[in-house]
Amino acid sequence: MQKLTIEVTVNGTTYRREVEPRRLLSDFLRHDLGLTGTHVGCEHGVCGACTILFDGEPARSCLMLAVQADGHTITTVEALAPDEKHLHPLQQAFREAHALQCGYCTPGFLMSLLPFVETHANPTDEEIREALAGNLCRCTGYQHIVEAVKLACRLMHAPQEA
Amino acid sequence: MKPPPFEYVAAHSLEEALDALATHGWDAKLLAGGQSLIPVLNFRLASPAVLIDLNPVRELAFVEANGVLRIGAMTRQRTLERHEHIARYAPLITAAMPFVAHPQIRTRGTIGGSLAHCDPAAELPAVCLALDATLVARSHRGERTIPARDFFFGLFMTALEPDEILTEIRIPPMTPDTRYAFREVARRHGDFALAGVALTLRLDAEGRIQSPRVALFGVHDAAVLAESAMRLLDGATPSEELLREAAHAVANDIEPSSDVHASAEYRTHLAQVLTARALHDALAQTTE
Ligand SMILES: Cc1cc2nc3c(=O)[nH]c(=O)nc-3n(C[C@H](O)[C@H](O)[C@H](O)COP(=O)(O)OP(=O)(O)OC[C@H]3O[C@@H](n4cnc5c(N)ncnc54)[C@H](O)[C@@H]3O)c2cc1C
Ligand code: FES
Ligand code: FES
DSSP, rough: OOOOOEEEEEETTEEEEEOOOOOOOOIIIIIIIITTTTTTSSSSSSSTTTTHHHTTEEEEESSSBBBGTTTTTOOOOOOOSSSSSSSOOHHHHHHHHOSSSSSSHHHHHHHHHHHHHHOSSSHHHHHHHHHHTOOSSSOSSSHHHHHHHHHHHHHHOOOOOO | OOOOEEEEOOOHHHHHHHHHHHHHGGGEEEEEEEHHHHHHHHHOOOOOOOEEEEEGGGGGGOEEESSSEEEETOOOOOHHHHOOHHHHHOOHHHHGGGSSSHHHHHHTHHHHHHHHHHHOHHHHHHHHHHTOEEEEETTTEEEEEEGGGGGGEETTEOOOOOOOOOEEEEEEEOOOOOOOEEEEEEESSSSSEEEEEEEEEOOOOTOOOEEEEEEESSSSSSSEEOOHHHHHHHHHOOHHHHHHHHHGGGGGGOOOOOOOOOOOOHHHHHHHHHHHHHHHHHOOOOOO
């Protein structure tokens, strides 16, 4: 059986591991690196639970092979909170706006939305719903997630007080 | 589910990819963005012995505008969506891109992968038909250019031979007076379309329609040109009557299938309504 050695930078740490070519990137993160924040729902690209940032852009980790991440940079939900006591403003907004119930879909939503909230100070509902369209949530009905995105944009783009 | 075992070959140049393809032939599959192929492997609908990864092939990812617009097969869909050459010389592509899956999928998905995959409901094959694109294929036997209208055969079937790699898409730049429109109906934003249309046309000095190209998707084995509608439109003066007739005529050019999402009758109806609306869009467009 073919095994390949790959070097991947995840959340700032560079890991060197041997993997089988058929290892999905999502399973590599969860099983080989123990980063179980990235969730797996459908394994065919539809639900968005496995979304990570690949070289800074949101992508489905269930639709990539671990070997393809060799030499690349990945950010997972584990990197969002600055420390144990504080949440990222996007996480804070999800919590305050009740944008999660079971939380299964949440890591995927957060990683999909991170670039969006960073670049939008005051998005319309329409823009937010479009940004959400690639992620499924079976609990919330999305309305609270839309509210959370608005709140996150306000928190992140609030004029800094001196 | 997980993919069955396979051997992985990372190609670092087109030559390496062609060598690997020549060596492994029928047992091999090319891996582009993986946004269609990996689900197929995860479902175990295919079990190729070898995957040849085109992602490291730098020379296949480019957008160049030099007389013709040339797009490398490995250009990401997200790049197409944002590229200024595309917006300038092929704005129909820019208009269609938000409808291709979701941003997270477009980050990885490529133009070449979408065309080679040939999903009947995919947007990009229809866009290539409407733009009169030419596709370039390479193998050890040489290079071949294939007009888009001879490329899409049917469900997941194209003119590509097993030893060929789609390398580039060539598009005649849209002139400033070219009008265009893109419309589709999908159950949810980002889903594959139930039906859709991409079209281009020009108006001559007398206001008559010239070189109309009406391409439909989701309503046939593969993306298809609505030749009957195009014949009615070519050289004709736009009127409500003409648009209605042309839209009606697309029924002759398509053979939609019925599935859980929509019946064939509903798809035909959608194709007609969307064609009429897209023609209105194009005629209402202001050009330079
Ligand atoms: C949830 C979801 C929703 C989607 N929705 C849409 C949608 O609405 N519209 C749409 O159009 N697409 C949609 N897609 C598909 C997506 O656009 C794919 O990216 C695209 O169809 C395939 O491109 P790829 O680069 O990922 O190719 P891959 O998946 O890597 O390859 C697809 C096929 O093409 C072959 N191939 C790839 N490149 C070449 C080449 N250069 N030469 C020869 N053969 C090649 C491969 O061997 C394979 O058989 C969706 C996908 C997902 C997961
Ligand atoms: S697990 Fe990857 S999209 Fe559902
Ligand atoms: S919170 Fe349960 S699936 Fe979204």
